[in-house]
Amino acid sequence: MRGLMHDTDDPLTRLLLPPPGESEEEREERLTKEAEAQRVSDLIDESLRAERAALKKQKVMKMLLLGQSESGKTTTLKNMQLTYAPRAWEQEKASWRAVIQLNLVRSINVILDALALRLAATPASSRKSSMSPISPSSGRFMSPPPSPTLEDNPYSSMGSIPSERRNHLLKLRLRLAPLRQVEVDLKARLGDGTNELTELNIGSEPLFASPFDDAPAISSRPSKEVTVRSHQSFKDKERDRKTKNRTSLRQTPTGVDVDRDPVSDVLAGCADDMVTLWEDSVIQDLVDAGALESLGDSAKYFLRRISDIAKRDYTPSDVDVLRARIRTVGVQEYNIAFEIRLERDIWREWAIYDVGGARTQRRAWVPYFSDVQAIVFLAPISVFDERLAEDRKINRLQDSFALWDAITKSPLLQQCILILFMNKCDLLQQKLDRGVLVKTHLPSFADRPNDFTNFTKFQGRAQLQLAQAAVLLAHDVCDRESSFACLSDSQIPLNVRDVPGAGRRRDGENAAVR
Ligand SMILES: Nc1nc2c(ncn2[C@@H]2O[C@H](COP(=O)(O)OP(=O)(O)OP(=O)(O)O)[C@@H](O)[C@H]2O)c(=O)[nH]1
Numbered sequence: 001m002r003g004l005m006h007d008t009d010d011p012l013t014r015l016l017l018p019p020p021g022e023s024e025e026e027r028e029e030r031l032t033k034e035a036e037a038q039r040v041s042d043l044i045d046e047s048l049r050a051e052r053a054a055l056k057k058q059k060v061m062k063m064l065l066l067g068q069s070e071s072g073k074t075t076t077l078k079n080m081q082l083t084y085a086p087r088a089w090e091q092e093k094a095s096w097r098a099v100i101q102l103n104l105v106r107s108i109n110v111i112l113d114a115l116a117l118r119l120a121a122t123p124a125s126s127r128k129s130s131m132s133p134i135s136p137s138s139g140r141f142m143s144p145p146p147s148p149t150l151e152d153n154p155y156s157s158m159g160s161i162p163s164e165r166r167n168h169l170l171k172l173r174l175r176l177a178p179l180r181q182v183e184v185d186l187k188a189r190l191g192d193g194t195n196e197l198t199e200l201n202i203g204s205e206p207l208f209a210s211p212f213d214d215a216p217a218i219s220s221r222p223s224k225e226v227t228v229r230s231h232q233s234f235k236d237k238e239r240d241r242k243t244k245n246r247t248s249l250r251q252t253p254t255g256v257d258v259d260r261d262p263v264s265d266v267l268a269g270c271a272d273d274m275v276t277l278w279e280d281s282v283i284q285d286l287v288d289a290g291a292l293e294s295l296g297d298s299a300k301y302f303l304r305r306i307s308d309i310a311k312r313d314y315t316p317s318d319v320d321v322l323r324a325r326i327r328t329v330g331v332q333e334y335n336i337a338f339e340i341r342l343e344r345d346i347w348r349e350w351a352i353y354d355v356g357g358a359r360t361q362r363r364a365w366v367p368y369f370s371d372v373q374a375i376v377f378l379a380p381i382s383v384f385d386e387r388l389a390e391d392r393k394i395n396r397l398q399d400s401f402a403l404w405d406a407i408t409k410s411p412l413l414q415q416c417i418l419i420l421f422m423n424k425c426d427l428l429q430q431k432l433d434r435g436v437l438v439k440t441h442l443p444s445f446a447d448r449p450n451d452f453t454n455f456t457k458f459q460g461r462a463q464l465q466l467a468q469a470a471v472l473l474a475h476d477v478c479d480r481e482s483s484f485a486c487l488s489d490s491q492i493p494l495n496v497r498d499v500p501g502a503g504r505r506r507d508g509e510n511a512a513v514r
């Protein structure tokens with residue numbers, strides 16, 4: 001019977017033993033060969049490691065969000081963060097508080113400016129007041145500016161306001177005067193994006209209809225804005241501010257810790273007056289007459305939430321953050337790591353580039369066009385009767401079409417998956433319900449029925465004539481229910497290749513616009 005195996009009986013050990021009778025020279029040669037084999041093996045390991053890293057890198061989906069200013073790019077990005085990286089979203093939410101406060105304060109100040117005009121439009125006999133007007137920009141008392149002539153004043157046909165009402169409104173205006181300084185402070189805190197571009201404040205910044213345009217001759221100096229890359233977004237600034245203020249945290253009656261913030265104190269002090277102003281029928285008439293038009297699509301939403309936003313311990317809700325508006329300046333990169341389980345382990349990480357969409361910004365997009373796998377182009381469907389804020393001569397739908405055309409024809413972007421995201425359907429529906437006639441602004445719509453389905457098909461088809469792409473419709477990107485359904489139905493963030501018809505289809509129509 002065999003006893004315990006001797007070491008040298010083991011086939012492996014035997015293999016590794018030097019050959020019997022090996023000379024010193026042979027030993028030397030064998031060791032050199034072994035070292036060489038080890039070197040080659042290490043090289044192979046290294047190249048395998050690099051291959052694995054490259055493979056991992058490929059799993060980062062690079063996506064660009066493109067479209068004109070206020071088309072909803074940042075809102076779409078926020079919606080994706082909320083849906084697919086909820087823990088990161090929760091951590092980031094608080095940094096939107098100041099933006100939401102600014103959105104509200106700015107709306108109130110615009111209303112106060114409109115009110116000043118409305119009061120000036122009232123016949124002189126009822127205009128005896130002991131109060132001096134307040135400068136819109138400084139918030140300090142000043143000598144009365146020249147009243148606009150009746151022809152200049154958009155509210156000149158609105159009739160007079162009884163003197164008791166006038167006095168009440170003037171007192172409200174006076175009590176809300178501190179909000180002028182709050183606006184200035186919040187803007188300074190949050191940076192460039194807080195100033196919406198207008199023809200007046202744009203100065204001689206060059207405007208580019210497409211990122212591939214040559215510099216127009218209107219300005220010889222380089223654009224301030226296109227060279228900006230916003231490394232430190234307002235969110236980083238807010239986080240830094242919070243860290244600095246951590247020592248002065250205090251408890252509110254509801255037990256929530258809030259940092260000592262003079263802005264919140266002023267807002268809490270003005271809350272009741274803001275609600276009274278907003279609910280006044282004179283103000284509602286001004287709003288109906290377009291007083292808030294310059295403020296974009298979320299102003300009314302925040303004015304309806306004054307009581308919550310003006311609380312000292314206000315924490316933004318998901319929808320508040322989705323509705324918050326701050327202009328994107330430059331190009332900002334966001335990395336979203338999926339926190340949800342995916343059916344297939346592909347593209348767990350997304351690098352999403354959110355760009356500033358104004359005509360001053362478009363040249364800054366080009367460096368980001370290389371190496372990108374997908375483009376989501378935001379084409380708001382409600383803008384057929386609107387003009388660009390930065391260039392009032394240009395219709396917004398015309399601008400959006402021209403931009404889409406340039407993007408889809410660019411040789412740089414031929415390999416990208418292209419997704420056309422038609423959003424703001426809620427705003428289109430509201431316009432049609434108000435009786436706005438599409439053909440007045442878009443004669444080519446001709447005598448088609450002036451309804452949602454017909455216009456959506458019309459615009460979708462027109463865009464797809466320029467280039468084929470997957471088309472998605474979003475009722476309202478800010479509405480959690482509808483837009484969530486839209487995004488998850490389409491599965492864009494899960495795997496864009498799964499979207500029926502995604503990519504450059506040149507051979508058929510998409511169901512959404514058939
Ligand atoms: N009602 C409605 N509002 C929307 C929708 N999508 C975006 N908005 C609002 O439109 C405004 C502009 O949206 P943003 O996402 O900031 O636009 P943007 O394309 O990032 O604009 P820039 O940063 O200037 O290029 C915000 O107030 C949004 O809340 C939508 O589908 N419906």
Ligand SMILES: [Mg+2]
Nearest residue numbers: 073074327328
């Ligand atoms: Mg943006």
